[in-house]
Amino acid sequence: MAILIKNANEVITMQSHVEGPRRKEQMSELGLMKDVCVLLDGEQIVMIAPLEELEATFPHLVQSAEVIDATGKIIMPGLVDCHTHLVHGGTREHELNMRLSGKTYMEIMNAGGGIHYTTTKTREASFDELYEKTYNHLNDFLRYGITTVEAKSGYGLDWETEKRQLEVAKKLQDTHAVDVVSTFMGAHAVPAEYKGNEEAFVELIINDMLPKVAELGLAEFNDVFCEKGVFTPEQSRRILEAGKAYGLTPKIHADEIEPYEGAELAAEVGAISAEHLLVASDEGIEAMAKAGTIAVLLPGTAFFLRAPYARGRLMVDSGVPVAISTDFNPGSSPTISLPFVQNLACMNMGMTMEEVLCATTVNSAYAINRGNEIGTLENGKKADVLILNVPNYKQLQYFYGMNHTDTVIKAGKVVVKGGQLL
Ligand SMILES: N=CN[C@@H](CCC(=O)O)C(=O)O
Numbered sequence: 311m312a313i314l315i316k317n318a319n320e321v322i323t324m325q326s327h328v329e330g331p332r333r334k335e336q337m338s339e340l341g342l343m344k345d346v347c348v349l350l351d352g353e354q355i356v357m358i359a360p361l362e363e364l365e366a367t368f369p370h371l372v373q374s375a376e377v378i379d380a381t382g383k384i385i386m387p388g389l390v391d392c393h394t395h396l397v398h399g400g401t402r403e404h405e406l407n408m409r410l411s412g413k414t415y416m417e418i419m420n421a422g423g424g425i426h427y428t429t430t431k432t433r434e435a436s437f438d439e440l441y442e443k444t445y446n447h448l449n450d451f452l453r454y455g456i457t458t459v460e461a462k463s464g465y466g467l468d469w470e471t472e473k474r475q476l477e478v479a480k481k482l483q484d485t486h487a488v489d490v491v492s493t494f495m496g497a498h499a500v501p502a503e504y505k506g507n508e509e510a511f512v513e514l515i516i517n518d519m520l521p522k523v524a525e526l527g528l529a530e531f532n533d534v535f536c537e538k539g540v541f542t543p544e545q546s547r548r549i550l551e552a553g554k555a556y557g558l559t560p561k562i563h564a565d566e567i568e569p570y571e572g573a574e575l576a577a578e579v580g581a582i583s584a585e586h587l588l589v590a591s592d593e594g595i596e597a598m599a600k601a602g603t604i605a606v607l608l609p610g611t612a613f614f615l616r617a618p619y620a621r622g623r624l625m626v627d628s629g630v631p632v633a634i635s636t637d638f639n640p641g642s643s644p645t646i647s648l649p650f651v652q653n654l655a656c657m658n659m660g661m662t663m664e665e666v667l668c669a670t671t672v673n674s675a676y677a678i679n680r681g682n683e684i685g686t687l688e689n690g691k692k693a694d695v696l697i698l699n700v701p702n703y704k705q706l707q708y709f710y711g712m713n714h715t716d717t718v719i720k721a722g723k724v725v726v727k728g729g730q731l732l
């Protein structure tokens with residue numbers, strides 16, 4: 311069934327002449343159009359043009375299309391959340407008062423809480439329990455206008471549970487409207503049973519888990535938490551290089567809590583992205599700009615951990631392609647609100663209202679190797695389209711902390727209407 315969206319105040323297409331992830335002033339190009347309609351058919355965008363032009367070019371399609379009236383609203387591409395720890399057991403609200411009274415994230419983790427607590431809960435959860443819990447999270451994502459989500463494993467830290475997490479993500483990709491793109495993150499923490507024997511765990515990932523992930527086709531990316539007390543840059547390099555040999559593209563949790571030359575490492579191994587980067591060095595930022603590594607910034611995590619924000623302004627000005635994501639996970643960022651995370655990026659990282667839209671559509675699509683399919687509204691791309699209940703895009707950041715999503719069209723199908731899931 312074709313869909314024709316009419317009367318929108320603004321259509322933010324995100325179109326540009328630029329191929330690939332956007333940098334510097336390219337990040338401000340919104341491809342804003344007025345007095346145009348958006349025509350969709352099947353799973354694709356057919357054309358964005360004034361009504362008369364659409365009628366002349368596709369008369370039958372326009373005549374038979376379901377019409378959606380977007381008077382007073384704006385249209386933009388579905389949001390892409392390119393960094394989440396989507397599939398996990400349990401919650402960690404009990405850690406919040408600990409952190410508010412001064413305990414650090416790493417202290418809690420080193421005492422057996424944090425990632426270790428969630429690992430226990432995830433190991434205990436059945437496939438069906440994880441599936442149902444995650445299905446509900448994806449419903450929330452959809453209501454907030456997120457149409458594609460990256461999902462990392464990493465709360466199993468043994469093969470059986472890592473595999474279960476990845477299989478849950480795979481089933482969700484087949485059954486839920488939101489697209490789910492998988493990343494293997496066996497190197498998220500060293501599990502308790504390998505304490506004091508960390509090298510053996512690194513070897514297990516390299517020689518046992520990575521080949522199985524590749525053989526079963528369970529992930530496209532391979533991620534490592536390169537952090538003091540977790541995985542060293544040298545261990546991270548080995549894990550990422552081993553993943554490359556199995557066709558898994560490197561990603562890296564870099565320079566989150568202490569500077570550890572993670573940004574430099576990301577550039578060196580040809581990672582598609584480096585994530586967090588709260589304390590990335592000047593040299594690391596320079597290396598990423600040179601290598602074209604996408605910086606996936608997660609201001610929700612800085613907010614929730616009350617940590618210094620990544621230097622997003624400097625990264626954009628230095629020519630690093632910047633993406634922004636929720637980092638949805640039960641410990642450091644339990645939110646699905648990418649719109650609120652956009653607000654944080656404006657207020658605390660000095661990014662502009664235009665840049666944060668690019669960082670959560672085009673550049674985040676490229677961070678998960680989907681830049682040719684999603685992230686912009688243009689002929690032939692996937693019909694992932696939002697209608698937002700604001701008269702201009704600037705109100706998205708001005709009326710902050712709110713969900714402005716009115717309608718979500720996913721692959722050409724209306725899945726949210728009037729803010730409600732259908
Ligand atoms: N820093 C490592 N991993 C996650 C947090 C995981 C957790 O605390 O459960 C992150 O990206 O913030």
Ligand SMILES: [Zn+2]
Pocket residue numbers: 393394395563637
């Ligand atoms: Zn993360």
